[in-house]
Amino acid sequence: MTDFFDGIPAICHEGPESDNEFAFRHYNPDEMVMGRRMEDHLRFAAAWWHSFAWPGGDPFGGQTLDRPWFGDTMDHARIKADAAFEMFAILGVPFFCFHDADIRPEGRSFAESLRNFEEIVDYIGRKMETQRTRLLWGTANLFSHRRFMAGAATNPDPDVFAWSAATVKACMDATHRLGGQNYVLWGGREGYETLLNTDLGRERRQAGRFLQMVVDHKHRIGFQGTILIEPKPQEPSKHQYDYDVATVYGFLKDFGLEHEVKVNIEQGHAILAGHSFEHEIALAASLGIFGSIDMNRNDYQSGWDTDQFPDSVPEMARAYYEILRAGGFATGGTNFDAKIRRQSLDPADLILAHVGAMDVCARALKAAAALFRDGALERARAERYAGWETPAAKAMLDTGTLESISASVLSRGIDPQPRSGRQERLENLWNRFA
Incomplete structure (x- = not known):
C-alpha cells in the first residue's frame, strides 16, 4: 500500500445532479443500455504508461511531475504497481494496459531486463488475485530506447530485429499469463525519415514477417486473445508503415493476416491521419478488423499527438455510434491512452481526469444508443x-x-x-x- 491517493474516496455514481467532483454523474456501471450493462459496453481501461510512467515532459521541456515511484529499482517498480492498483480500485475500472518498459526498470542486459520484467509480472499477478481489475492488453515498448531509433521490426540491423522479437515474445507470454484479452503492436518507429537511406520494400517485408511470427507464437502458446495493430500516420517517424486503418488492412492482406489481426484505433492518431475517429472505426468494422480503441483527443491548435483526456460528448458519441453499429466490443475496450497536463501536479488531478473522461464516454454512449434505438438515421x-x-x-x-x-x-x-x-x-x- 502507498499513501499517494490518501484522502481520495472510491468514486461512485451519484447522478447528474450531484455537485461532488469525486463522483460519477453519468457513468453507472450497472445501468442497462440496449440490454447490456454500461460497464460491459464501455470496458474502460487505464494506461500504465501515461498514468504512472510519464514524467510530465513535452517536446520543449522535461519532467514536471514528482512521483514516489520514479526511479530505476525493483522497489520503485513495486511501489508503482501498488499505486496503480490503488487507482484502479478508486475508479472501479475493469481493465488496465501496459508496456514492458512501464512496469520494470531497464537492466544492463536483455537477460537482466527480462528477469526484472518477469518478477514484476508475478507481482502484478498476485495483486490481480485480490482485485477485480483485469488486463485488457499488453504490449512492448519498441520505440523509446536509442536502439530503436531506426525502428524495431523494420530496423536495418538484424540484431535489433532479434532483440525486438525476443521482447515481444516475453510480453506476449506475460500477457497470456496474466489473462490478457488482447496483445497490441504499436510500431512507434516502424517508418522512415528519408528515402535517401531507406529500402522501403525490404523494411515492409521485415514488418510482415515479424507479424507472422507474432501470430505463430500466439497459436503456439494457446493465447486466446486478439492480436491488434495500432495505426499511426507520423510522429515520431515522418511516415509510418501503419499509417491508418486502410493502410493496415492492405498490409494484412499482403501477408495473409487479415483474418488473424485486428486494429486498435486511437482518436488522436485518426486525426493526425486526416480522418475522423468515427471514420476509422466504421472502416475497420466494414473490413472485419475492428478490435479496440484508445480514447483520447488532440489539441487542434497543436501539431503533435497531445493525448488529452476526452471532453466532447458529441465527438465521442459519433465514435460509439459506429461501435454500436459494429455490434460493440468483443475482446476490445476503451483504453484511456491519455495523460494529465504537465501543470496538473496533484494526485487528485489524475483521478479527476479519469472521472471526467469516464462520464463523457458514458454520456456519449447513451446518446449514441438513444439514436440507434430510434432508428431514424x-x-x-x-x-x-x-x-x-x-x-x-x-x-x-x-x-x-x-x-x-x-x-x-x-x-x-x-x-x-x-x-x-x-x-x-x-x-x-x-x-x-x-
Missing part, C-alpha cells in the same frame, strides 16, 4: 440505397458487364436525376440526441 441510410435492393440492380453488380449495362441504359432510356443527400436534416437529427 438507419432508416434514412437504408432509404438512400434502396435502389440497390431491386433485383435488376443486384443482377447488374453480380453478373453485369459494361456491354449489358450499356444496352440496358439505351433500351430503358435512363436519365437519372440527382437526389438530396439531406445532410443538414441528418445533422439536425443527430443533434437532437447528442
